[in-house]
Amino acid sequence: MGKGLETRERILAIAEMSVLAKGFGATSIDEVIAEAGITKSGFFYHFKDKNELARAMLLRYVEANNRVFDDVFGRGRQLSDDPLQAFLIGLKLLAEVMADLPHGHPGCLIASVCYQERMFDREVRAIAVNSVQGWNVRFRATLDEIAAQHPPREAVDLDTVADMMSCIVDGGIIMSKLMADPRRLEHQVLAFRSFVKMLFSPSPAVPAGQVSAPATRVDSSHVDPHLL
Amino acid sequence: MGKGLETRERILAIAEMSVLAKGFGATSIDEVIAEAGITKSGFFYHFKDKNELARAMLLRYVEANNRVFDDVFGRGRQLSDDPLQAFLIGLKLLAEVMADLPHGHPGCLIASVCYQERMFDREVRAIAVNSVQGWNVRFRATLDEIAAQHPPREAVDLDTVADMMSCIVDGGIIMSKLMADPRRLEHQVLAFRSFVKMLFSPSPAVPAGQVSAPATRVDSSHVDPHLL
DNA sequence: GAAAACGCTGTACCTGCGGTACGGTTTTTG
DNA sequence: CAAAAACCGTACCGCAGGTACAGCGTTTTC
Numbered sequence: 001m002g003k004g005l006e007t008r009e010r011i012l013a014i015a016e017m018s019v020l021a022k023g024f025g026a027t028s029i030d031e032v033i034a035e036a037g038i039t040k041s042g043f044f045y046h047f048k049d050k051n052e053l054a055r056a057m058l059l060r061y062v063e064a065n066n067r068v069f070d071d072v073f074g075r076g077r078q079l080s081d082d083p084l085q086a087f088l089i090g091l092k093l094l095a096e097v098m099a100d101l102p103h104g105h106p107g108c109l110i111a112s113v114c115y116q117e118r119m120f121d122r123e124v125r126a127i128a129v130n131s132v133q134g135w136n137v138r139f140r141a142t143l144d145e146i147a148a149q150h151p152p153r154e155a156v157d158l159d160t161v162a163d164m165m166s167c168i169v170d171g172g173i174i175m176s177k178l179m180a181d182p183r184r185l186e187h188q189v190l191a192f193r194s195f196v197k198m199l200f201s202p203s204p205a206v207p208a209g210q211v212s213a214p215a216t217r218v219d220s221s222h223v224d225p226h227l228l
Numbered sequence: 229m230g231k232g233l234e235t236r237e238r239i240l241a242i243a244e245m246s247v248l249a250k251g252f253g254a255t256s257i258d259e260v261i262a263e264a265g266i267t268k269s270g271f272f273y274h275f276k277d278k279n280e281l282a283r284a285m286l287l288r289y290v291e292a293n294n295r296v297f298d299d300v301f302g303r304g305r306q307l308s309d310d311p312l313q314a315f316l317i318g319l320k321l322l323a324e325v326m327a328d329l330p331h332g333h334p335g336c337l338i339a340s341v342c343y344q345e346r347m348f349d350r351e352v353r354a355i356a357v358n359s360v361q362g363w364n365v366r367f368r369a370t371l372d373e374i375a376a377q378h379p380p381r382e383a384v385d386l387d388t389v390a391d392m393m394s395c396i397v398d399g400g401i402i403m404s405k406l407m408a409d410p411r412r413l414e415h416q417v418l419a420f421r422s423f424v425k426m427l428f429s430p431s432p433a434v435p436a437g438q439v440s441a442p443a444t445r446v447d448s449s450h451v452d453p454h455l456l
Numbered sequence: 457g458a459a460a461a462c463g464c465t466g467t468a469c470c471t472g473c474g475g476t477a478c479g480g481t482t483t484t485t486g
Numbered sequence: 487c488a489a490a491a492a493c494c495g496t497a498c499c500g501c502a503g504g505t506a507c508a509g510c511g512t513t514t515t516c
Contacts, residue, residue: 007493022345023251023343024251025251026251026254026347029474038493039494040475046493111339113406115335116251116254119250132406154426156419160419167396167416170398171398172395172399174338175395177342178356184391187385187388191388191389198381198423257503258501266464267464268503270463273462274463277503
């Protein structure tokens with residue numbers, strides 16, 4: 001990474017923290033540059049105005065989020081051929097990732113943007129909307145796969161279930177932030193997991209042996225405490 | 229309502245709209261007073277500073293929210309003696325209330341505060357925390373009642389389920405605001421309702437006749453499309 | 457019916473921040 | 487070594503939050 005990109009990255013990280021703690025409108029450029037150890041001119045060299053900063057922040061955030069999703073649900077698929085099991089494993093891993101954040105989840109930039117829509121131009125809002133839509137279609141596709149093999153017990157719209165994923169995470173972040181209790185987010189993800197499990201599990205009697213042998217090694221963490 | 233309280237209420241309503249649309253830090257007093265038709269001095273007569281405005285706004289919001297909860301879940305209890313059915317009816321009514329908002333839910337002030345914590349003093353944050361905790365113990369008590377009669381099918385912590393209610397609503401508000409689609413919030417509440425239903429329903433075979441005869445008349449709206 | 461409290465208005469002023477402009481300087485890179 | 491990249495310094499504008507205080511009409515209270 002060149003020195004320019006490094007500084008840019010530092011600005012974005014600091015600004016994200018500030019935005020999540022105080023809101024975009026209350027985030028002062030002076031504070032950001034002081035913490036980043038640069039001058040105002042330096043800042044405006046990288047971002048022509050605050051909206052460009054917002055755009056870059058959002059893109060950075062969405063990308064990082066996508067990497068996490070790719071990681072946990074990709075691992076889920078590696079660990080089971082059954083789409084339901086794979087998704088449940090992914091959710092378990094996601095809950096673990098959320099729980100392992102040192103000071104709890106810092107906050108969701110999408111939610112922050114949502115609660116300050118008037119502050120941003122169309123492009124920023126479009127980035128937020130597209131990202132969420134992308135996650136929804138992603139999870140919707142997964143749910144379709146699952147439903148093909150496991151007929152859902154309740155007549156619930158799968159788009160709504162896919163949407164629920166984002167809602168639970170965003171709601172869980174708010175609760176864990178507000179209550180200063182990182183575990184709440186973890187619990188919410190696991191509760192959503194229970195919902196999915198119940199929705200696609202045919203009967204109280206549990207059919208065992210659907211989990212294929214793990215092809216990949218799992219790094220130190222035992223994955224199978226509550227798989228079914 | 230005295231003239232003073234009337235002006236105060238007008239200020240609070242306008243400020244709430246602005247805060248939900250732009251964030252607290254970006255909400256300008258000049259804009260609020262312009263819309264309220266008063267002067268700056270008039271504003272500072274009612275609120276000594278922005279933090280006092282925030283406190284009053286939050287209290288107003290929480291109170292309104294409590295009224296809605298009291299209303300829908302109170303009606304639920306009127307319509308069924310079974311705690312599960314009463315809760316499910318309440319959730320259905322809540323979803324309807326959410327769907328009937330003319331321009332969608334304007335936003336949750338608690339979430340807004342959460343994403344701008346650094347802007348507020350301890351008291352404001354305490355109000356937010358206490359309100360959410362109040363809702364959680366309320367729903368937890370309801371869930372305890374339900375669980376006493378309907379053993380839950382999954383080993384889920386009831387505190388987490390109670391928490392999930394707030395998460396779903398806050399998450400649903402974010403999604404519906406972001407996507408400009410008020411129905412998403414309604415769907416999320418109904419999805420949570422499905423979760424509760426599944427969690428406390430003993431088996432796929434539905435035992436009928438648990439709904440007691442409604443003692444109260446239902447005002448024009450037919451309550452029983454998807455009760456079980 | 458006078459006094460006090462209420463509900464504001466008007467003016468003036470200070471501070472800090474977002475943002476612009478622009479010339480100069482150092483650092484990196486081809 | 488030269489050019490591009492990555493900044494620094496300074497000076498400035500306008501707006502918003504916030505303070506201070508004097509005053510004024512209306513309503514309430516004794």
